[in-house]
Amino acid sequence: MKRQRPTAQISAMKRQNLATPPPTPKTIETKKSISISSSSFKKSKRNLTPNFSVSLKSSTNETLITSTENQTRTLKWETLNLAKSELFLPLTFPTGQTFRWKQTGPFQYTGVVKNHLLSLKQLDDGDGDVAYFLHRTTADEFDARAALVDFLNVDISLGDMWKAFSASDSRFADLAPHLSGARVLRQDPVECLIQFLCSSNNNIGRITRMVDFISSLGNYLGTVEGFGFHEFPSLERLSLVSEEELREAGFGYRAKYIVGTAKALQSKPGGGAEWLASLRGLDLHESIDALSTLPGVGPKVAACIALFSLDHHHAIPVDTHVWQIATRYLIPELAGTRLTPKHFTRVAEAFVSKFGKYAGWAQTLLFIAELPSQRAFLPSHCWTAKETRSAKHNSGKTGEDP
Numbered sequence: 001m002k003r004q005r006p007t008a009q010i011s012a013m014k015r016q017n018l019a020t021p022p023p024t025p026k027t028i029e030t031k032k033s034i035s036i037s038s039s040s041f042k043k044s045k046r047n048l049t050p051n052f053s054v055s056l057k058s059s060t061n062e063t064l065i066t067s068t069e070n071q072t073r074t075l076k077w078e079t080l081n082l083a084k085s086e087l088f089l090p091l092t093f094p095t096g097q098t099f100r101w102k103q104t105g106p107f108q109y110t111g112v113v114k115n116h117l118l119s120l121k122q123l124d125d126g127d128g129d130v131a132y133f134l135h136r137t138t139a140d141e142f143d144a145r146a147a148l149v150d151f152l153n154v155d156i157s158l159g160d161m162w163k164a165f166s167a168s169d170s171r172f173a174d175l176a177p178h179l180s181g182a183r184v185l186r187q188d189p190v191e192c193l194i195q196f197l198c199s200s201n202n203n204i205g206r207i208t209r210m211v212d213f214i215s216s217l218g219n220y221l222g223t224v225e226g227f228g229f230h231e232f233p234s235l236e237r238l239s240l241v242s243e244e245e246l247r248e249a250g251f252g253y254r255a256k257y258i259v260g261t262a263k264a265l266q267s268k269p270g271g272g273a274e275w276l277a278s279l280r281g282l283d284l285h286e287s288i289d290a291l292s293t294l295p296g297v298g299p300k301v302a303a304c305i306a307l308f309s310l311d312h313h314h315a316i317p318v319d320t321h322v323w324q325i326a327t328r329y330l331i332p333e334l335a336g337t338r339l340t341p342k343h344f345t346r347v348a349e350a351f352v353s354k355f356g357k358y359a360g361w362a363q364t365l366l367f368i369a370e371l372p373s374q375r376a377f378l379p380s381h382c383w384t385a386k387e388t389r390s391a392k393h394n395s396g397k398t399g400e401d402p
């Protein structure tokens, strides 16, 4: 997806009746009437905290105000009252659960929930509360907040869950203090399914480009920091896309799966989106079996969809990376052997017997800890032997401090 030039972006936003971009307004007003005098963020490996000063005086002068034909409404940041330990954005958005959210500022991510264009930002108010900003003036504010709270799985508290995980697993206990706030999202099932069809045998950059292409077929909602945002296309819209079109756009063999899956869903009595949503009410095995009837959905993709969109909190995606984790920490007796389909159940069972009904959330933390992009959050004693060797090797060559 092309990035627009800033001037084009601002006039496009005016046409779309959007507020000017919110990244770091000098003063932003939150629901708690906390005014936040922002200055610059200082982002470095050592200082990962936004450099805000927070005061309790209310402010109106720099609150963003916009008007539409029917209404005048104040656009402002609203807090979610979720501490950093419950939701840390950099450990939740760019970690392989969704490819639709973009980083639009330091500690700020922007994306779409239902038809709402929203930015989320971590505040420096002590607890690291998360605030959100609803961009479109015509959007229904109550629906947007409810949809966001649902998407963030806010009803599930990480605090108690992580205490229990740490008590039963020493690797989890080592990692937890450094990766707190890594939360599992509750995505729209159609959106999640199509994203994970793009993800098979793929890297994050290419998955993101494919997901951007698919997203661009949906209704345009606005542009923030040069990124265009769209509602996710409906199955009706997706079913108009041809395999050739997707192949030309670089989807390779996944083109066939996306077209086939859109068609299979379209043929479900009662509607494909409704059929997928109904899998939330089944047990995990039934859901996985149903998902596996769709073209391109294997056990790993099915488990990702089940965990990230269907409320199956003990679904365990298994691939070669997760196999490495499992044989290192959970089933060391299988270390050195190759992952075969019969091992999938063994790995899932090992996770569930250690972590219980939220085992998928534990898997997510262990998975994130292996991502090279997240290593900066971890002290070197948490690195695997392989990472330590590679850091030493690189530091010897380049003089970098790992």
Ligand SMILES: Nc1nc2[nH]c(O)nc2c(=O)[nH]1
Residues within 6 Å of the ligand: 095, 096, 097, 199, 304, 317, 318, 319, 322, 363, 364, 365, 367, 368
């Ligand atoms: N938490 C996880 N996220 C993932 N993304 C992806 O592609 N695979 C995984 C996974 O195994 N766990």
